[in-house]
Amino acid sequence: MRNAKDTFYEVLRGRVAVGNPERTIVLRGVVRPGVMVVENELVSAASVVDCFRLSWGESEIDVDGAMPMVAMRCVIEYETAGTALNAGMDRGRMLAAMDGELLAAMKGWPQTALKMNYSGLAFGKTVTAMKTNIWWGDVGFGVVTVEGERLKRVATVEVMSYQEAGEL
Numbered sequence: 001m002r003n004a005k006d007t008f009y010e011v012l013r014g015r016v017a018v019g020n021p022e023r024t025i026v027l028r029g030v031v032r033p034g035v036m037v038v039e040n041e042l043v044s045a046a047s048v049v050d051c052f053r054l055s056w057g058e059s060e061i062d063v064d065g066a067m068p069m070v071a072m073r074c075v076i077e078y079e080t081a082g083t084a085l086n087a088g089m090d091r092g093r094m095l096a097a098m099d100g101e102l103l104a105a106m107k108g109w110p111q112t113a114l115k116m117n118y119s120g121l122a123f124g125k126t127v128t129a130m131k132t133n134i135w136w137g138d139v140g141f142g143v144v145t146v147e148g149e150r151l152k153r154v155a156t157v158e159v160m161s162y163q164e165a166g167e168l
Helices: 002-019 043-047 091-107 117-123
Strands: 024-027 032-033 035-037 050-063 069-080 112-117 127-135 145-147 152-160
Touching: 002 032, 002 050, 002 069, 002 091, 002 112, 002 127, 002 152, 069 091, 069 117, 091 152
Parallel strands: 035 050
Antiparallel strands: 024 032, 050 069, 069 152, 112 127, 127 152, 145 152
8 A cells, every 4th residue: 555655645746746836845944846745744744834735544455356456545635824925815716726736636637657666765776666557536625614814625535556466
């Protein structure tokens, strides 16, 4: 499951960066595309605004086929307070822009990608291609909520993958 999660994150991050190169965040002094995985960051990063924050919900494994198939729910939270230039009065437009960016990243390209193994990066090795793909369904957008001066939305998408021999 780890490889499928990492691959989905990398694909989404790359697509968001192409769709809006200015959607960036600064975490620990590094500027990067505005997509992060909550479980991989420090607690203080969990409330970063104007950023897509991924977390993983429930998962199911179907072992009836030739290979086990894993289906995982990806929860994507994002929020904005609008821009300082407009005193936050554009927060609705900013949230709508983020909705559009997410939708374009999820639907504007094929809803599949070759699964990659990123575990070697920690040891100075290269990323390796695996034998199967990941794929995902349509994104579901939750209702907009108001939290203080911010507008927030939670979107979800089912990500699926076959589990290859030796994968965790």
